Amino acid sequence: MNGLWSVVRxxxxxxxxxxxxxxxxxxxxxxxxxxxxxxxxxxxRHIQTAVADLDNSRESRQYLSQLHAxxxxxxxASVSDPEVVADMLRNGSARVGxxxxxxxxxxLLKGGNPQVGVMIDGSDAQVSLRARFAFVTPPxxxxxxxxxxxxxxxxxxxxxxxxxxxxxxxxxILQIVTVALTAFSVVxxxxxxxxxxxxVTPVGRLALMIGKLIPYAVLAMVELAAxxxxxxxxxxxxxxxxxxxxxxxxxxxxxxxxSLGLLISTIAQTQGQALQFTILTMMPSILLSGYVSPRxxxxxxxxxxSNVLPATHYMQITRGIMVRGxxxxxxIPQSSVLIVIAMLLIVLSTARFKKSIA
Amino acid sequence: xxxxxxVDVRGLTRRFGAFTAVDxxxxxxxxxxxxxxxxxxxxxxxxxxxxxxxxxxPSGGQAFVNGFNVAKExxxxxxxxxxMSQSFSLYRDLSPRENLDFFGGxxxxxGQHLQDRIRAVxxxxxxxxxxxxxxxxxxxxxxxRLALAVALIHEPPLIFLDEPTAGIDPVxxxxxxxxxxxxxxxxxxxxxxxxxxxxxxxxxxIGYIYLSKLILKGTPAELKRLPQVIPPGTRRVAVMTDNPSxxxxxxxxxxxxxxxxLVEAEVHLLMESATSxxxxxxxxxxxxxxxxxxxxIGPSLEDVFVTVxxxxxxx
Numbered sequence: 001m002n003g004l005w006s007v008v009r010x011x012x013x014x015x016x017x018x019x020x021x022x023x024x025x026x027x028x029x030x031x032x033x034x035x036x037x038x039x040x041x042x043x044x045r046h047i048q049t050a051v052a053d054l055d056n057s058r059e060s061r062q063y064l065s066q067l068h069a070x071x072x073x074x075x076x077a078s079v080s081d082p083e084v085v086a087d088m089l090r091n092g093s094a095r096v097g098x099x100x101x102x103x104x105x106x107x108l109l110k111g112g113n114p115q116v117g118v119m120i121d122g123s124d125a126q127v128s129l130r131a132r133f134a135f136v137t138p139p140x141x142x143x144x145x146x147x148x149x150x151x152x153x154x155x156x157x158x159x160x161x162x163x164x165x166x167x168x169x170x171x172x173i174l175q176i177v178t179v180a181l182t183a184f185s186v187v188x189x190x191x192x193x194x195x196x197x198x199x200v201t202p203v204g205r206l207a208l209m210i211g212k213l214i215p216y217a218v219l220a221m222v223e224l225a226a227x228x229x230x231x232x233x234x235x236x237x238x239x240x241x242x243x244x245x246x247x248x249x250x251x252x253x254x255x256x257x258x259s260l261g262l263l264i265s266t267i268a269q270t271q272g273q274a275l276q277f278t279i280l281t282m283m284p285s286i287l288l289s290g291y292v293s294p295r296x297x298x299x300x301x302x303x304x305x306s307n308v309l310p311a312t313h314y315m316q317i318t319r320g321i322m323v324r325g326x327x328x329x330x331x332i333p334q335s336s337v338l339i340v341i342a343m344l345l346i347v348l349s350t351a352r353f354k355k356s357i358a
Numbered sequence: 359x360x361x362x363x364x365v366d367v368r369g370l371t372r373r374f375g376a377f378t379a380v381d382x383x384x385x386x387x388x389x390x391x392x393x394x395x396x397x398x399x400x401x402x403x404x405x406x407x408x409x410x411x412x413x414x415x416p417s418g419g420q421a422f423v424n425g426f427n428v429a430k431e432x433x434x435x436x437x438x439x440x441x442m443s444q445s446f447s448l449y450r451d452l453s454p455r456e457n458l459d460f461f462g463g464x465x466x467x468x469g470q471h472l473q474d475r476i477r478a479v480x481x482x483x484x485x486x487x488x489x490x491x492x493x494x495x496x497x498x499x500x501x502x503r504l505a506l507a508v509a510l511i512h513e514p515p516l517i518f519l520d521e522p523t524a525g526i527d528p529v530x531x532x533x534x535x536x537x538x539x540x541x542x543x544x545x546x547x548x549x550x551x552x553x554x555x556x557x558x559x560x561x562x563x564i565g566y567i568y569l570s571k572l573i574l575k576g577t578p579a580e581l582k583r584l585p586q587v588i589p590p591g592t593r594r595v596a597v598m599t600d601n602p603s604x605x606x607x608x609x610x611x612x613x614x615x616x617x618x619x620l621v622e623a624e625v626h627l628l629m630e631s632a633t634s635x636x637x638x639x640x641x642x643x644x645x646x647x648x649x650x651x652x653x654x655i656g657p658s659l660e661d662v663f664v665t666v667x668x669x670x671x672x673x
Contacts, residue, residue, distance in 0.1 A: 200439070
């Protein structure tokens with residue numbers, strides 16, 4: 001045990017000087033506690049629901065408000081055309097669609113059991129299970145007779161877990177590898193000294209940032225192809241929607257996560273720090289993106305944070321195209337958000353990267 | 359500004375908070391010269407070079423490099439200069455040829471012209487043999503030659519060399535300097551920092567910065583003739599003795615000796631002129647050290663810097 005205390009003291013001194021490691025070591029467990037505690041909750045409530053109430057009677061409105069009182073169902077849109085309800089399910093803006101046919105009140109008043117058309121998005125097994133509960137245990141105080149909810153699970157009707165998990169996994173894996181690809185790019189040049197040479201050249205800052213992105217974007221797209229092929233071979237999961245759309249819509253995501261890595265690289269002082277930051281982004285990408293448990297269960301502020309993650313939006317794209325067979329037009333909002341995130345991150349990285357010394 | 363002065367610095371100042379790293383420096387560098395920029399570590403050398411290279415904004419004063427204002431046109435300066443850093447700062451996993459290709463591209467060279475330039479600089483530094491192996495595997499001397507080749511790829515008229523020979527062997531050092539003389543002869547201008555006195559002797563002009571101020575400038579010969587280098591009432595002599603290290607210790611203790619140092623088995627003294635040669639020899643004999651005689655000498659560049667720095671420290 002020669003020199004034990006000297007080593008212990010030296011390590012404490014390193015710890016005290018290395019602020020970044022110290023902060024990450026202290027903050028990480030707190031963040032993990034919060035995210036794991038709040039984000040993993042399978043008791044889904046407030047499922048986004050679109051309604052086409054064709055009867056529009058006192059009884060139909062009463063039925064809907066009683067469904068809402070059960071807390072599983074939240075109405076986000078009321079439309080007049082059942083076709084629109086189906087569209088909203090496909091593009092992911094609603095998870096459940098209810099169509100109340102004309103004559104609902106009349107049947108009820110006659111003492112019959114009026115039919116209600118229910119469409120459930122089966123692409124998230126947790127959500128579809130809870131949504132079914134809402135209709136299986138119907139509102140108790142329906143006056144005179146019960147309703148007959150005809151439930152139709154639209155996508156992934158046999159609720160195969162892989163059909164729904166694999167597209168999510170693709171988003172998570174792709175985010176983790178892409179962030180890691182660029183997270184070291186700038187800080188490595190800082191550490192080995194090549195940045196010093198670059199600074200005295202007329203190289204443009206934006207050119208340097210984008211020049212670092214492009215090769216990795218190509219690599220990431222090859223990775224995507226490999227992952228898709230594997231998901232077919234290993235799990236039998238194939239995309240219902242067009243692979244061309246999936247490829248095109250993956251590009252904004254890939255650029256956004258690569259830019260996130262680039263930003264990390266301009267913030268980190270050493271490659272070790274870059275690695276810690278990368279790990280820091282991995283956890284929310286897995287837990288907050290909706291991969292593990294539905295985002296509907298998250299408290300509002302956590303939901304807002306999850307909106308910042310590229311993986312969250314991309315997961316809606318992969319699940320939309322692969323599970324629900326959504327087309328290009330259905331997922332424009334998600335792609336637009338990703339494009340905005342990518343541009344913001346590139347601007348931020350470029351601003352952080354200085355070609356001069358303070 | 360005059361075309362002859364490729365670097366023209368007037369009252370250039372840089373502060374970091376309360377600390378002034380470069381304090382009202384004036385200097386000019388003539389085209390085709392090798393300007394030696396010397397000074398102890400932390401005296402402001404790097405800060406001044408960084409300002410001249412356009413990577414650090416000055417806090418005051420003016421500086422023109424290749425006719426461009428460092429404060430207003432840093433990117434134009436970067437296009438028109440070459441820079442070679444003290445530590446190897448090129449891509450180790452790329453070969454010399456690939457490094458040259460990359461940096462040439464950044465300076466806007468293209469196609470056949472770029473290929474011609476790459477061949478020209480590889481020829482110039484004579485590293486055809488090593489042009490295709492990873493740069494990280496080159497020896498220190500070849501790494502520096504490669505760095506010089508990169509600094510020359512876009513044919514800049516002015517090249518900054520920050521301690522270009524630190525840590526490389528004497529043969530590589532000599533051949534790098536021969537190359538610099540060649541290039542200076544062809545009209546290139548070099549701005550070189552160094553701690554080596556023999557390298558300083560080779561410069562056509564020298565600037566010496568100390569505690570953020572440029573305190574000496576001139577040719578090596580001019581600096582050696584400066585009156586403060588041989589203060590009134592003193593002279594410089596070389597003493598030959600059997601055991602120079604012991605002799606140095608003895609002589610340093612004498613009241614009439616202002617400064618003493620060992621150079622090539624001789625003790626060099628700065629001593630009071632009133633003291634005769636015989637007194638020096640006698641002092642050595644008393645310690646049992648046979649002295650073989652004294653010889654008047656002129657100051658070396660090292661003497662210049664040491665004397666001037668010490669006299670400033672005392673005031």
